[in-house]
Amino acid sequence: MKAIVYRDFGTSDVLNVENIDKPTPADNEVLVAVRAAAVNMFDWYMVRGKPAFFRLILGSGKKPLGVDLAGEVEAVGRSVTRFKPGDHVFGTGRGKGVRSKAGSFAEYVSTPEKTLAIKPRNVTFEQAAAVPVAGLTALQGLRDHGRLQRGQKVLINGASGGVGTFAVQIAKAFGADVTGVCSTRNVDMVRGIGADHVIDYTRENFTAGATRYDVILDIVGNHPWSAVRRVLTDSGKYVIVGGPPARAIPLMVLAPFTRGKLVLFIARAKPDDLGLMRELIERGEVTPVVDRSYKLEETSNALRYVAAGHTRGKVVVAINRPEESA
Numbered sequence: 296m297k298a299i300v301y302r303d304f305g306t307s308d309v310l311n312v313e314n315i316d317k318p319t320p321a322d323n324e325v326l327v328a329v330r331a332a333a334v335n336m337f338d339w340y341m342v343r344g345k346p347a348f349f350r351l352i353l354g355s356g357k358k359p360l361g362v363d364l365a366g367e368v369e370a371v372g373r374s375v376t377r378f379k380p381g382d383h384v385f386g387t388g389r390g391k392g393v394r395s396k397a398g399s400f401a402e403y404v405s406t407p408e409k410t411l412a413i414k415p416r417n418v419t420f421e422q423a424a425a426v427p428v429a430g431l432t433a434l435q436g437l438r439d440h441g442r443l444q445r446g447q448k449v450l451i452n453g454a455s456g457g458v459g460t461f462a463v464q465i466a467k468a469f470g471a472d473v474t475g476v477c478s479t480r481n482v483d484m485v486r487g488i489g490a491d492h493v494i495d496y497t498r499e500n501f502t503a504g505a506t507r508y509d510v511i512l513d514i515v516g517n518h519p520w521s522a523v524r525r526v527l528t529d530s531g532k533y534v535i536v537g538g539p540p541a542r543a544i545p546l547m548v549l550a551p552f553t554r555g556k557l558v559l560f561i562a563r564a565k566p567d568d569l570g571l572m573r574e575l576i577e578r579g580e581v582t583p584v585v586d587r588s589y590k591l592e593e594t595s596n597a598l599r600y601v602a603a604g605h606t607r608g609k610v611v612v613a614i615n616r617p618e619e620s621a
């Protein structure tokens with residue numbers, strides 16, 4: 296089967312399409328014929344080998360790439376109970392995280408049952424592949440770490456990107472009053488996916504405004520805590536999703552002294568949360584925003600586009616079945 300692999304760390308040019316052995320599912324695994332995979336910043340960090348501990352864990356030699364996927368179940372291991380051949384599924388294709396031997400930029404992935412859920416019926420494979428990492432990050436950030444309640448004010452900094460477009464829609468579905476922060480060219484799109492208010496960061500700095508927020512979900516990480524703090528309510532939470540990796544360590548040191556107001560977290564692959572995302576999508580409350588779609592052979596271009604940091608929603612790689620591309 297065809298798969299994206301890389302050996303040396305570097306830029307997107309290190310990626311190759313190679314023929315590798317089709318995986319065989321272990322007892323707890325599901326073999327998925329991948330129809331689409333989505334690109335995440337995480338993939339870029341893996342290729343760069345930064346932060347440096349990725350290099351230690353990944354080592355030299357041939358490495359797979361890709362986490363998010365949607366596809367069709369081809370076979371299941373002996374102890375799998377939730378799926379059968381022919382099911383359409385979505386989820387994450389890296390059951391063992393960074394050390395996983397599988398990557399979703401491939402024609403087939405064998406992944407533990409617990410990393411998958413049945414795909415929402417009303418969206419394409421490409422839209423479904425866009426959901427797992429970005430959708431679960433937005434969901435867990437708002438619900439578990441922000442404790443967002445109906446009627447509360449939430450601000451999403453980075454509302455036009457992969458995580459942000461899910462966060463705006465999930466916050467609306469939870470009944471919040473949503474402010475999205477994005478650049479001029481994305482104002483209409485962010486309003487179109489449900490934001491009640493939009494702040495154009497090229498004209499206005501949200502930390503200098505008069506509004507105070509119950510939850511700030513920060514996907515960009517471009518304002519100091521001292522500035523963000525002044526636009527939080529007394530019980531408000533500042534939930535940090537992303538930003539420059541070098542910013543995370545000082546914030547981790549600071550967090551215990553903020554009375555629980557400043558929270559950093561890493562999203563976790565939970566099948567129940569994938570199930571909730573499916574429900575939100577099938578009810579029409581969340582619609583994945585796909586910016587661009589690339590072919591498997593063009594994965595390095597897709598990665599380069601995401602690494603530049605100006606996507607509008609998610610970037611996906613559509614993977615043809617061999618019989619379709621013949």
Ligand SMILES: NC(=O)c1ccc[n+]([C@@H]2O[C@H](COP(=O)([O-])OP(=O)(O)OC[C@H]3O[C@@H](n4cnc5c(N)ncnc54)[C@H](OP(=O)(O)O)[C@@H]3O)[C@@H](O)[C@H]2O)c1
Binds near residue numbers: 454456536
């Ligand atoms: N904690 C976790 O578990 C977790 C999970 C997933 C991702 N992350 C992290 O989250 C971050 C972003 O993820 P993502 O996939 O959503 O990124 P993304 O899709 O690449 O986001 C890019 C978007 O950010 C916007 N943007 C750039 N500068 C901005 C600014 N100053 N203010 C507001 N918006 C701005 C861009 O719009 P313009 O081009 O128009 O400016 C673009 O639409 C990364 O650091 C990633 O590592 C963390």
